[in-house]
Amino acid sequence: MDSTLQRSAWQIQRDVIHALLVREMKTRFGKWRLGYAWMLLEPTMHILVLAAVFSFMGREFYPGIPTMLFMLGGIAPFLFFSHCFGKSLAAVESNRGLFNYRQLRPFDAVLARVLMEFAIYLFSMVALLVILAWFGVSATFNDFLLLVVVNLLYLGFCLGLGLALCVAGERFPEAAKFAPMIQRPLYFMSGVFFSLEQIPEEYHPYLAWNPLLHVVELTREGLFASYHGHFANLPYFAFCALGMLGFGLMVYRSQWRDLVRSR
Known part of the structure; x- marks a missing residue:
């Protein structure tokens, strides 16, 4: 019997x-001369620009944590979100020809893209922490x-968000045009270059609705012993994550056949 039938x-x-x-x-890095080095160059350029701005201001941004490390704790998680957001919108259209194979569904395309971005995010985070430590930039x-x-x-x-966005991107192709309009404000509202404790408390109830802010705060709390992430709420983020995953699966399940059939 053919071995493929036994799988x-x-x-x-x-x-x-x-x-x-x-x-x-191959699609993401194969066509660029810099290739896989771009995994580190993209967050590095963000970090250097922000670190240069605050160095020009002549102060350390957060006591006990070098500015470059502080920025890394915000930029790396946000880039993961940003890439998942953009690539999930185009997941169906970019892989449409592959859906002729019975084994492959839009869910697989979204999952592969999210997993790839997650691996890049973790690799770039760890690699930059090691490189900065080698240059003497470290924290406990x-x-x-x-x-x-x-x-x-x-x-x-991000998987739940990606599943919902792949449906939205196919149903409403113009949604891709609004992606930058959503991501740019989130860049400034998600704690990428600030700590929530540095913001006046009267604004906390509004900013705290943003789950990305809790991701950044909790990431910095996990990375740095001197970071006081008192305002981060792990149960709230767990609720948002599970809710988004359930919502994405529900939306995808109700629409996946139409995604495959649509041309």
């Missing part, structure tokens, strides 16, 4: 995701378990 559904799914990941990596590490929990929840949040 389980899990093995088929694993092979499909692996093939999509390889395809996404705090809580590895908190980082694991936050990032697993964050992965679920």
